[in-house]
Amino acid sequence: MTNIEETQLPGVGVRQDFVTKGGRRIGVIAHRGGHRELLIYATDDPDRCRESVRLEDQDSRALADMLGSPHVGHSMAELQQSVEGLTIDWLPVREGSACAGATIGDLEVRRRTGVTIVAVIRGADTLPSPDPDFRLRPGDTAVVIGTPEGIQRAFGLLRGT
């Protein structure tokens, strides 16, 4: 698990940063005014930012999309809630996962995990109540409802190769 460090910057905002697997430190400042700043640290001096790029809202969104974490999932995370033992969650369909290209019926998600796919988010569209012959594509996000354990299993199923 990546260890993200969070630091308060009084009067500016909040900085988050981490060291990549390759040993480079990168981070983001969430400015109080709303915009973000992408930070890339220098290699000769671990405390210095070599590059800092100002990102407006739309830029952050575009970058997040390119990096493969569906932005919509992030903003919906706040809505996530448990209702009497059931959890709603957003599961990404990754490039190269076995379920990409398969239909929901083929995957037998409900039979194998007890979890129901209630909607699929594709780009800017949300497709509610997909049929069993709905074909999942890489980049889709499945909105699922089920028990926490079931969702854990469904996450493995959708990610599996």
Added chain:
Amino acid sequence: MVAAAVDAAGRPGNEGALLLIELGAVVVVLALLARLAGRLGFSPIPLYLLAGLAFGVGGLLPLELSEEFVEVGAELGVLLLLFMLGLEFTADELGTSLRMGLPSGLLDALLNFTPGLLAGALLGWEPVEAVLLGGVTYISSSGVVAKVLADLGRLGNRETPAVLSILVMEDLAMAVYLPVVAVLLVGSGMLAGLTSLLIALATVSGVLMLALRYGEPISRAVFSRSDEVVLLTTFGLVLLVAGVAQRLQVSSAIGAFLVGIALSGPVAERARDLLGPLRDLFAAVFFVFFGLQVDPAAIPPVAAAALVLGAVTAVTKLATGWWAARRTGVLARGRWRAGAALVARGEFSIVIAGLGLTAGVDRRLGALAAAYVLLMAVAGPVAARVVDPVVVAVQRILAGRAAAARPARTTASEQEALGVD
């Protein structure tokens, strides 16, 4: 020349026109100076001061500005500067910084207040004036520091939280320092002074507690969708509380500051945007007004003192930042950058000296403070810019010398032994 025009015309209607013309001309000059400062990458504060010196009595271009008008403008400038200072940090950030950065903050106060205090004593000034001079050398310019850090792309650097936390601590220190100075300046007897000081400090801590606990409901009550309403409410509140504080002899500046602390959340964001331009305008008037009050002829006699004081307090700020950054686990280069970032003094040094001038202390304080800020507001950003290349060069030279000093015949095993040792 301008005065002659008044004599020739002499009618009251023309006086109003003349006021507008003079004021307009001054503000246009300030605009040009701000543009120049922006081009050079400097803070405009020293240029505003120079403009004030030039327009004042004994300056290059003495104007007979309507003193009253400018004075009110200058006072608004001080109030808005302190209000925005209070607004800059949320109560939450104050709390966090107080927990994490207290040792650095104390070192900062010790290292940077003392030189001013001692200089005042050495110059044979009154104790109040020495305390004021201590304040002048103590407070870094948060405006200049924040701008330099943003311009140089250093907000993300790992030494920056240490720098910002020092600024927050100075911010808090002002909350104690200003009432003390206000009481000292009134100069009543020992007992009366102590009583009013206690009242002042009790008021300040009371308001701080209120702000920490009830900041949110207060802010919600002030908030409105309409910019106009927010602008008028906050501006009115600042003046009102400042006036009441003045009445209670707590100093109007601290009143404005406390209003800034009390506001938080969305209303603080809006107020920052809406009152920022107003602050810039009146703060510029304030710096000019301060310059007007200083006789340029009084500066050369104190120039040497300002230079020495500047050199000493540049070193003490460097040391403060160095130590504060080291506490947060930053390496050598970052420590020096943190120190250099703090060197700049500016608006709040002038505010403190201005409090003294308004209360009628020795004029030499004004001249020395003006010379000192002229120096440090320019030297600070320069220091922040050059520190990194200088440190790298010095490190390289030291590394080279160490390599040369190490005898060539040292064998690998000997080196290992040295390393173990």
